[in-house]
Amino acid sequence: MINKSELVSGLRGGLVVSCQAYPGEPLREPEIMSRMAQAAVIGGAVAIRAQGLDDIKLIHQNVTVPQIGLWKVGVDGVFITPTLEHALAVIRAGAEIVAIDGTRRKRPDGLTVRQTIEAIHDQTDALVMADVGDLDDALASERAGADLVSSTLAGYTTSRPRTEGPDLELLAQLTANLRLPVFAEGRIRTPEHARVCLEAGAHAVVVGTAITHPTTITRWFTDALTR
Numbered sequence: 092m093i094n095k096s097e098l099v100s101g102l103r104g105g106l107v108v109s110c111q112a113y114p115g116e117p118l119r120e121p122e123i124m125s126r127m128a129q130a131a132v133i134g135g136a137v138a139i140r141a142q143g144l145d146d147i148k149l150i151h152q153n154v155t156v157p158q159i160g161l162w163k164v165g166v167d168g169v170f171i172t173p174t175l176e177h178a179l180a181v182i183r184a185g186a187e188i189v190a191i192d193g194t195r196r197k198r199p200d201g202l203t204v205r206q207t208i209e210a211i212h213d214q215t216d217a218l219v220m221a222d223v224g225d226l227d228d229a230l231a232s233e234r235a236g237a238d239l240v241s242s243t244l245a246g247y248t249t250s251r252p253r254t255e256g257p258d259l260e261l262l263a264q265l266t267a268n269l270r271l272p273v274f275a276e277g278r279i280r281t282p283e284h285a286r287v288c289l290e291a292g293a294h295a296v297v298v299g300t301a302i303t304h305p306t307t308i309t310r311w312f313t314d315a316l317t318r
């Protein structure tokens with residue numbers, strides 16, 4: 092049985108490391124993502140964010156920190172854990188927190204965010220993280236019963252520009268207007284960015300690419316050399 096408030100307070104002020112590789116990439120193997128997660132925990136990660144049932148299952152077996160699980164379907168529209176069935180499968184695979192699309196867009200199974208969250212809460216003891224793209228998404232997700240909100244989709248929907256680093260303007264809006272814990276996520280590239288997000292009131296900070304996506308990190312360096 093998950094103690095929800097203990098779980099949430101255990102993440103406060105911490106770093107969540109997102110361990111994801113994308114279709115067709117050389118590191119897209121559950122064993123590799125599981126090892127990435129173990130390495131992140133040694134470095135002090137308080138939780139792991141992971142995509143796909145096989146990765147979530149293996150990471151669940153190999154790390155002791157909580158896991159935020161998601162299932163991506165496609166790359167645009169509602170693609171982060173788009174339906175209730177995807178969410179339940181992610182939880183069955185071992186995620187204590189399920190990240191779902193928390194935007195106000197139409198979902199492929201026709202359920203609302205509220206119906207999705209209610210069903211998850213009725214059927215499981217997992218927490219629901221709403222991945223949002225703007226303040227109105229976040230307010231709607233809070234009203235719909237989400238346990239946590241993350242700025243994951245800032246810059247990936249039509250409502251906000253894709254900022255170079257984290258969308259600090261949105262983060263300020265979220266922390267000022269929500270009662271729920273707000274996770275800062277998306278384009279946090281440096282330890283300084285992470286610090287600034289916490290100082291802006293984020294409950295915790297989620298970093299993916301800058302820690303676990305070596306192809307992109309390599310590109311940052313090679314681009315700098317050819318400028």
Ligand SMILES: CC(=O)N[C@H](C=O)[C@@H](O)[C@H](O)[C@H](O)COP(=O)(O)O
Binds near residue numbers: 277278
């Ligand atoms: C928009 C989207 O699909 N975000 C995904 C959500 O799980 C991941 O691809 C990101 O890596 C994650 O959000 C962390 O962000 P960043 O990699 O920028 O630190």
